[in-house]
Amino acid sequence: MTPYPARRSIAILLSLLTVLSAGLACTLPGRSESTPTNNPVSAAGTAAAQTAVFILTQSAVAPTFPPLASATPFPSNTPQPPTLTPSLTPVPCNQAEFVSDVNYPDKSSVPAGNSFTKTWRLQNTGSCTWTSGYSVVFVQGDRLGAPDSVQVTSGTVPSGAQVDVSVPLVAPSAPGTYRGDYMLLASDGSRFGIGPAANGVFWVEIVVPPPTSTPTPTKTPTLLFIPSLVFTLITTP
Secondary structure, three states: OOOHHHHHHHHHHHHHHHHHHHHHHHHOOOOOOOOOOOOHHHHHHHHHHHHHHHHHHHHHOOOOOOOOOOOOOOOOOOOOOOOOOOOOOOOOOOOEEEEEEOOOOOOEEOOOOOEEEEEEEEEEOOOOOEOOOOEEEEEEEOOOOOOOEEEOOOOOEOOOOEEEEEEEEEOOOOOEEEEEEEEEEOOOOOEEOEOOOOOEOEEEEEEEOOOOOOOOOOOOOOOOOOHHHHHHHHHOO
16 A cells, blocks of 8 residues: 555655745844834734733832722720819818717707806818917807906917817806807907808807706604603503
């Protein structure tokens, strides 16, 4: 048998070698013929080459990214301390505050005519120091034998300090409830009291009970026995 398939393969291979040779001849240097500009194959190759160069150029340029937006901090949930507004109210020079009854609290029972001494504990809430020129004075109510004034202290009582002030009194002779109001007198002769306005009073209040009745003793008759008188009565005929 004649090997036709082998001959056909050889022919195809030779044709391919011829086309490749022609292509290489066109690209070798030294050819003086200029390549026609209207050759569609050459134009396509040139465009492809320019496209490849443009792609390589673009890839070489460092990409520019837009700046990152700065993060906005979230507000803190920690509560802020309140702003304290200083008080502009001036503290008065002379002002007092009642602290407690040292003795004889309200409605204490005191027998009629008995002498007693009432004592209060006060605090100096003013800006001035109390001196020996300050005194306690009776202002209204039942006087209960109180003197015109009693010295608050023989020393000094600075602002914020406490002091016990006392007044000697006498309970009335009649039963009943009695109250006397008092205030303080500064060394300049101005009168002041307790509370924010320094015009309040402090007081003493007692109860004089009625007298207790004394029972009258019952008299029992006494029988006298005289022996001599009895003997005489018996012997007389």
